[in-house]
Amino acid sequence: MGSLISQIATVTVMNIRSLPRRLWMSLAMVLASAVVVAILLAFLAMAKGFETTMSSAGSDRVAMLMREGAAAELNSVVTRDQVNLVEDLPGIASDKDGPVVSPELYVIVDGIKKSTGTEANIPLRGLDSRGMALRGNVQLTRGRSFTPGTNELIVGEGVLREFDGFDVGSEVRFGKNTWRVVGAFSTGGNVFESELWADAKVIQSHYNRGSSFQTIRVQLQKPGDLQPLQQGIDADPRLNLDVQTEKAYFTSQGKQLQYMAIFGRVISFIMALGALAGALNTMYTSVADRAREIATLRALGFSNFSAFCGTIAEALVLAIAGGLLGSAAAFLFFDGLNASTLGGSFTQVVFRFEMSPELFVQGAMLALVIGFVSGFFPAWRAARLPVIVAFRQTT
Amino acid sequence: MNDLYLIYKNMTRKPLRLFLTCFAIFIAFLIYGAVTTLKSAMDSGIDLAADNRLMVVNRINFTVPLPIAYFRKVAAMDGVKNVTHANWFGGYYQDPKKQLVVMAVDPESYLRVYPEVVVDPQQKQAWLRDRQGMLVGEKLAKLYGWKIGDKIPVSSNIFSHKDGGHTWDFVIDGIFTGNTEQYDTGYMVFHYKYFQETQTFGGDNIGWLVLTTEDPSLNEQVAKKIDETFANSAFETDTSTEKAFSKAFIEQVGNIGLIIFGVVFMAFFTILVVVGNTMALAVRERTGEIAVLKTLGFSSPRIFKMVLGESLLIALIGGLAGLGAAHLLIEGAKAAMAQFLPNLVMGGDIVAQAVGFMLLLGLVTGLLPAFNALRLNIVTAFNRGGA
Numbered sequence A: 001m002g003s004l005i006s007q008i009a010t011v012t013v014m015n016i017r018s019l020p021r022r023l024w025m026s027l028a029m030v031l032a033s034a035v036v037v038a039i040l041l042a043f044l045a046m047a048k049g050f051e052t053t054m055s056s057a058g059s060d061r062v063a064m065l066m067r068e069g070a071a072a073e074l075n076s077v078v079t080r081d082q083v084n085l086v087e088d089l090p091g092i093a094s095d096k097d098g099p100v101v102s103p104e105l106y107v108i109v110d111g112i113k114k115s116t117g118t119e120a121n122i123p124l125r126g127l128d129s130r131g132m133a134l135r136g137n138v139q140l141t142r143g144r145s146f147t148p149g150t151n152e153l154i155v156g157e158g159v160l161r162e163f164d165g166f167d168v169g170s171e172v173r174f175g176k177n178t179w180r181v182v183g184a185f186s187t188g189g190n191v192f193e194s195e196l197w198a199d200a201k202v203i204q205s206h207y208n209r210g211s212s213f214q215t216i217r218v219q220l221q222k223p224g225d226l227q228p229l230q231q232g233i234d235a236d237p238r239l240n241l242d243v244q245t246e247k248a249y250f251t252s253q254g255k256q257l258q259y260m261a262i263f264g265r266v267i268s269f270i271m272a273l274g275a276l277a278g279a280l281n282t283m284y285t286s287v288a289d290r291a292r293e294i295a296t297l298r299a300l301g302f303s304n305f306s307a308f309c310g311t312i313a314e315a316l317v318l319a320i321a322g323g324l325l326g327s328a329a330a331f332l333f334f335d336g337l338n339a340s341t342l343g344g345s346f347t348q349v350v351f352r353f354e355m356s357p358e359l360f361v362q363g364a365m366l367a368l369v370i371g372f373v374s375g376f377f378p379a380w381r382a383a384r385l386p387v388i389v390a391f392r393q394t395t
Numbered sequence B: 001m002n003d004l005y006l007i008y009k010n011m012t013r014k015p016l017r018l019f020l021t022c023f024a025i026f027i028a029f030l031i032y033g034a035v036t037t038l039k040s041a042m043d044s045g046i047d048l049a050a051d052n053r054l055m056v057v058n059r060i061n062f063t064v065p066l067p068i069a070y071f072r073k074v075a076a077m078d079g080v081k082n083v084t085h086a087n088w089f090g091g092y093y094q095d096p097k098k099q100l101v102v103m104a105v106d107p108e109s110y111l112r113v114y115p116e117v118v119v120d121p122q123q124k125q126a127w128l129r130d131r132q133g134m135l136v137g138e139k140l141a142k143l144y145g146w147k148i149g150d151k152i153p154v155s156s157n158i159f160s161h162k163d164g165g166h167t168w169d170f171v172i173d174g175i176f177t178g179n180t181e182q183y184d185t186g187y188m189v190f191h192y193k194y195f196q197e198t199q200t201f202g203g204d205n206i207g208w209l210v211l212t213t214e215d216p217s218l219n220e221q222v223a224k225k226i227d228e229t230f231a232n233s234a235f236e237t238d239t240s241t242e243k244a245f246s247k248a249f250i251e252q253v254g255n256i257g258l259i260i261f262g263v264v265f266m267a268f269f270t271i272l273v274v275v276g277n278t279m280a281l282a283v284r285e286r287t288g289e290i291a292v293l294k295t296l297g298f299s300s301p302r303i304f305k306m307v308l309g310e311s312l313l314i315a316l317i318g319g320l321a322g323l324g325a326a327h328l329l330i331e332g333a334k335a336a337m338a339q340f341l342p343n344l345v346m347g348g349d350i351v352a353q354a355v356g357f358m359l360l361l362g363l364v365t366g367l368l369p370a371f372n373a374l375r376l377n378i379v380t381a382f383n384r385g386g387a
Helices: A002-017 A019-055 A080-087 A129-134 A157-162 A200-206 A227-235 A246-289 A291-299 A304-334 A357-384 A387-392 B003-011 B015-048 B069-075 B107-113 B121-129 B138-144 B192-198 B216-229 B242-253 B255-284 B287-295 B300-337 B348-375 B378-385
Strands: A062-067 A101-113 A119-127 A139-143 A152-156 A171-174 A177-186 A196-199 A215-219 A241-245 A338-342 A348-352 B053-058 B080-088 B102-105 B133-137 B151-156 B167-178 B188-191 B208-213 B237-241
Touching (some): A002 A304, A019 A304, A019 A338, A019 A348, A019 A357, A019 B255, A062 A246, A080 A215, A101 A129, A119 A129, A119 A200, A119 A348, A119 B242, A129 A215, A152 A157, A157 A177, A157 A338, A227 A241, A246 A304, A246 B255, A291 A304, A291 A387, B015 B255, B015 B300, B015 B348, B053 B216, B053 B242, B069 B080, B069 B208, B080 B107, B107 B121, B107 B188, B121 B167, B133 B138, B138 B167, B188 B192, B216 B237, B237 B242, B255 B300, B255 B348, B287 B348, B287 B378, B300 B348
Parallel strands (some): B102 B188, B133 B167
Antiparallel strands (some): A062 A215, A101 A119, A101 A215, A139 A177, A152 A196, A171 A177, A338 A348, B053 B208, B053 B237, B080 B102, B080 B208, B151 B167
16 A cells, blocks of 8 residues: 555656646646636636625615605615604614614616726715614714715715716715715725715705605514514505515616626636636646656556556646646636726625635635546556567657 | 648648647637627727717716716807717616616717717608607517517616616617718617606706717817816716727726736747647758658758648647637627627638637747758768657
8 A cells, every 4th residue: 555655646746847848838737727727817817806895785784665656776766754754663673863764765876987988977965863873883084074965975986986077175066066075984895885975865855866765675573583563554544665675676686797607607618618728638648748757667566546546636737736826816816806887776886806715715626627537538548558569659 | 743742741740749749739729809890899899989979978987977068058059060978767677687778868869979879761751759668689689589560678777667677668769870880779769858757756857968060070179179168066077089989988997908918928829839839849840851752852942842831731720729718619609699799790801810829839849940950961960869
């Protein structure tokens, strides 16, 4: 047993030390495996980043009420009367100022995207101090909050990253209204950072909304428990509202880039087939190159199995080297990469590519599969080739 | 023994290697063909835009409405040939998750501004007369199996019907086709008046105006005039050419598209490098044989051609097969993707480009070994070969 292991070790070391002799072929295999891994990681990181941005925005403690049938905040309308009725519903948490209810407006304005220099949609959310308190993780990173009743707004960190002209202290014009940016806020990297916030009353008057709002957010007494609220809504025909937790809303919106992950997997699977063909070529060449060497070893008494393992080990080393290279490249180029795209509410969602450890695991697995498959068949051939034939063959 | 036979023999001496090499090229061009077609389908809105068509939207954003009065005001301006208006309905048919492109439009002017929309004159008259009528694109009608005369309920995820609920009943009066195959007929339009009378809120607002100018050279002048007329009003406008508007809209989807295509092209080229390396090595292995051919009296240019021909042939076999597979794949996916990407067609330019890359691959991988073969000194070759 011990001798078998030492045999395998000897053959493996020999193979690897002879790699420089087949430099170009070996490099080709490393490259092939690197590319496949990098592509897979790029797509997964994109989908992952988007999902994190969306799903981390939703809270279990908060229920969202929209007009029934409205799939996104943008499409919903809620009247002042409905807001008053909602405030009296059961199941809503209270603080010293009464029930924690935040009626909000959601309009779209244009901003100039840094990456393309073209106009893109940014949501301008109208809320009040209760709405900000409701989102537990709001932090002002610069400046101060807007003063109610004035044309002041605060800007999310995501908007600052992706759009021009929203620096704190500057003035922006939407239509004929001029707004002053007085502060910047962070909400821990989630989708709210892709928004501008201002006083709801001011937006109502600038956008001819009368006294209407678009959504109502309420803090629940018991996280995730919509039962009492739902019953209250069902009982009152004036409240034609759909209710769901904020978490459920954003989770469904976060699924939007799932097709990216699927697309990425399909593409990298097809690519992997191509890379596999390249890798197999490399390994067959490598085995052909050492046919005499392997035959000599076997003539000396090394077992077929050790010759087999030696070749597999060589393929694995090359593929893993490629996998590492690919992961490193993907990490370098894509991790934290800023991107933005149209989200469910027809507005820009700013997110970052996220290269999480489990993605690396997936990349490593892919590299191992490529290494194993591309090593197996040539190794099989090397181990099976009769010694006599190998010696007779001229290279 | 002619040269082609020799090339064939050389190629197939290691069938496995030949297969693997061709397969890798096949995959590379399969992906290239599929992804470029996808990209061109995404960009097609820009290419199909008419030169003299302008879009007028609210300066704040195109989702913010404009007053209907602008329709008449713009129509009266110099240089404006036809103008129409439209509202986004946010429509869906039975399943709220499957959005339909449904717009409430001013019927007569809409058909004037969009000559791409081709309707049978009889159907057109029927639609113009019928306030509840719907004009449906051929593609959409096929997708849902709708026929003329069908009564269909279409719901809105934005508006409410004044009789309660969010569903409107329509009668299909006509099915339109496009004047070219590329024109996307995956949408439907109905009377603005019907919409205005039955909605509960929204008032006399329109979503946007579309107009054609007398001549494309007037575009800038007309756009400026419109925006100046409405400057400092409660509803300022932003007028741009249809082309610029579609481009901006596509860019909203964002740099993720750019990143994806960047990544895929990088991969495409890497595979070519990997494969090219193998192909070049395969020729180098045969130094000894080439020396034998030369000894036998084969002229250097003839050998040069043979070596180059071999790599070109391999590149073309793998590449064309890959392109063909991409074509089949796209034809298969066409129906499923029709809603998002209407113009999924592999154009001649894509094929030409791909063939260009195949030739390039064949040349680059074949040229260096072929040159070496051309200049090969027989004596050194035999020494080196050790055969």
